Amino acid sequence: MRNPHRTQKIAFFFLFLATLLIVIPVGLIVVIIIQKGLPAINWQFLSDIPRQGMRAGGIFPAIVGTVYLVIGAIIFALPIGLLAAIYLSEYSKDNLLTRLIKLAIVNLAGVPSVVYGLFGLALFVVFFKFGASILSGSLTLGIMILPVIITTSREALESVPYSFREVSLSLGASKWQTIRHIVLPNAIPGILTGTILGLGRAAGETAPILFTVAAFYLPRLPDSVFDQAMALPYHLYVISTQVPNVDEKVRYGTALVLLALVLFMNLVAIIIRYKFRKKKKW
Amino acid sequence: MVKFNIKDLNIWFGSMHAIKQVSIKIQANEILSVIGPSNSGKTSFLRILNRLNDLNQNFRMTGSVKLEQENIQSIDTELLRKRIGMVFALPLPLPLSIFENVAYGVRMHGEKNKKILGKIVEESLKESYLWEEVKDRLSESAFKLSGGQQQRLCIARTLAVQPEVILFDEPCSGLDPISTAKVEDAMVKLKQKYTIVLVTNNVKQAARVGDRTAFFLSGELIELDKTDKIFTAPQDKRTEDYIRGKFG
Numbered sequence: 001m002r003n004p005h006r007t008q009k010i011a012f013f014f015l016f017l018a019t020l021l022i023v024i025p026v027g028l029i030v031v032i033i034i035q036k037g038l039p040a041i042n043w044q045f046l047s048d049i050p051r052q053g054m055r056a057g058g059i060f061p062a063i064v065g066t067v068y069l070v071i072g073a074i075i076f077a078l079p080i081g082l083l084a085a086i087y088l089s090e091y092s093k094d095n096l097l098t099r100l101i102k103l104a105i106v107n108l109a110g111v112p113s114v115v116y117g118l119f120g121l122a123l124f125v126v127f128f129k130f131g132a133s134i135l136s137g138s139l140t141l142g143i144m145i146l147p148v149i150i151t152t153s154r155e156a157l158e159s160v161p162y163s164f165r166e167v168s169l170s171l172g173a174s175k176w177q178t179i180r181h182i183v184l185p186n187a188i189p190g191i192l193t194g195t196i197l198g199l200g201r202a203a204g205e206t207a208p209i210l211f212t213v214a215a216f217y218l219p220r221l222p223d224s225v226f227d228q229a230m231a232l233p234y235h236l237y238v239i240s241t242q243v244p245n246v247d248e249k250v251r252y253g254t255a256l257v258l259l260a261l262v263l264f265m266n267l268v269a270i271i272i273r274y275k276f277r278k279k280k281k282w
Numbered sequence: 283m284v285k286f287n288i289k290d291l292n293i294w295f296g297s298m299h300a301i302k303q304v305s306i307k308i309q310a311n312e313i314l315s316v317i318g319p320s321n322s323g324k325t326s327f328l329r330i331l332n333r334l335n336d337l338n339q340n341f342r343m344t345g346s347v348k349l350e351q352e353n354i355q356s357i358d359t360e361l362l363r364k365r366i367g368m369v370f371a372l373p374l375p376l377p378l379s380i381f382e383n384v385a386y387g388v389r390m391h392g393e394k395n396k397k398i399l400g401k402i403v404e405e406s407l408k409e410s411y412l413w414e415e416v417k418d419r420l421s422e423s424a425f426k427l428s429g430g431q432q433q434r435l436c437i438a439r440t441l442a443v444q445p446e447v448i449l450f451d452e453p454c455s456g457l458d459p460i461s462t463a464k465v466e467d468a469m470v471k472l473k474q475k476y477t478i479v480l481v482t483n484n485v486k487q488a489a490r491v492g493d494r495t496a497f498f499l500s501g502e503l504i505e506l507d508k509t510d511k512i513f514t515a516p517q518d519k520r521t522e523d524y525i526r527g528k529f530g
Contacts, residue, residue, distance in 0.1 A: 093339060094339065163370070163372070163374050164374070164376060164377070166334065166337070166370070166374075167370065167374050167376060167436075168376065168386070168390075169334070169337070169359075169363065170332060170334060170363055170367070170368040170370075170440075171363065171364075171367070171386060171387035171390065171439065171440070171443055172360045172361070172362075172363040172364035172387060172390065172391060172443055173360070173386075173387065173390035174360050174390075177390050181386075181390070182376060182377075185377075186377055
């Protein structure tokens with residue numbers, strides 16, 4: 001006998017199960033890393049340079065390196081991404097060129113990160129002779145997060161009601177004034193969210209910095225943007241695979257710091273989005 | 283005096299022929315009501331006058347539209363829209379304070395002096411009969427006002443840039459009868475200083491406030507005459523049917 005209620009219950013059960021399956025890996029990753037990494041976390045670990053062939057000491061240069069890289073990537077990617085998004089959402093006409101640009105952005109988002117690394121090596125390190133440096137690494141990461149920033153910024157701009165633009169134009173404001181005074185201020189939360197998501201991604205990637213900036217071991221802080229730097233993801237890779245006999249605690253501690261950094265950025269993005277959404281008035 | 287001289291106007295959106303061969307002269311300081319069923323081209327007609335249709339990529343037009351002898355295509359759009367204000371169908375405050383909403387257009391045209399801005403805001407709000415209700419809370423968000431107040435705020439915002447013509451696009455479609463009466467009052471008084479074109483779905487509203495009334499149907503101008511004549515002795519059968527509520 002068919003019982004629609006029972007069928008529904010079974011369907012709901014499987015839907016719920018599938019949803020639950022998403023939570024499990026996230027939860028496990030966080031729990032395992034915290035459990036194994038937390039004992040390593042202390043002031044010395046966070047503030048000291050790596051010692052004894054990276055088996056002891058701290059990871060301070062890697063933290064600083066990652067922060068530099070992330071800031072560099074954003075300095076490069078945010079203005080370009082935002083301007084491109086404004087052009088695409090406000091000025092571009094729906095023609096072949098625009099469609100080509102949009103296609104390029106989608107494809108840029110799909111390029112594997114190691115390819116970005118090779119590209120950065122060829123263009124910035126070798127061709128522009130920036131060498132393996134924070135500058136090269138930042139530019140490479142910046143290009144990698146451009147699609148994220150453009151796409152989220154465009155969505156943010158396009159979510160500002162069209163009627164606001166019409167009102168502003170109907171009062172004799174120019175198009176740029178309309179964008180500057182009406183569209184942009186109301187799109188900022190979305191743009192910020194996208195930016196921070198991009199930051200999180202830039203902080204966590206290993207492949208793009210592998211050939212462009214990351215130092216295997218550099219127990220000091222970089223002096224300029226033309227210096228190499230250590231970075232958390234690469235450091236984690238190194239102590240996990242390249243250096244024998246590293247205490248498990250140190251590896252997981254490093255992973256924990258990286259994870260905390262990225263999660264913290266995502267959290268900030270969520271809070272900003274939440275705050276502005278509550279303030280939204282239309 | 284003729285404010286707008288529209289001759290042989292045709293407009294298209296893509297392949298849709300929205301306005302067909304329309305010629306109208308709009309007199310200065312009159313209220314011209316434009317009535318007609320939805321999709322009759324009345325709003326498209328209105329948006330010709332401040333060139334808001336130009337925002338639509340698929341828009342095309344032929345014919346000429348002159349504002350006091352000058353072809354509107356040759357007037358700078360920002361300048362044209364400063365002279366031709368518009369009030370939209372729904373109250374659309376900008377996401378700013380009450381004060382900043384009214385001051386917005388004036389600011390965009392370069393006025394920075396706070397005293398002058400304050401004076402303009404006060405005068406505009408008085409002209410749209412909103413001043414008494416909002417004078418103590420000018421810094422509050424415009425979204426806190428009621429629908430009728432918001433619409434009068436939008437009128438004040440339009441008045442603040444000191445236009446010559448005000449286009450009303452079904453300004454009362456979202457309002458209750460009392461708010462509607464207030465907006466209509468404001469319109470009738472504004473006539474002394476401004477030329478008004480009022481697009482409305484509400485036939486009775488056209489009868490109440492319009493000096494002349496134009497009836498549009500499927501993009502054609504069927505009839506244009508003094509309002510009382512249109513409503514008492516329309517020449518065209520279709521006008522009569524529409525006014526009597528037989529279609530539309």
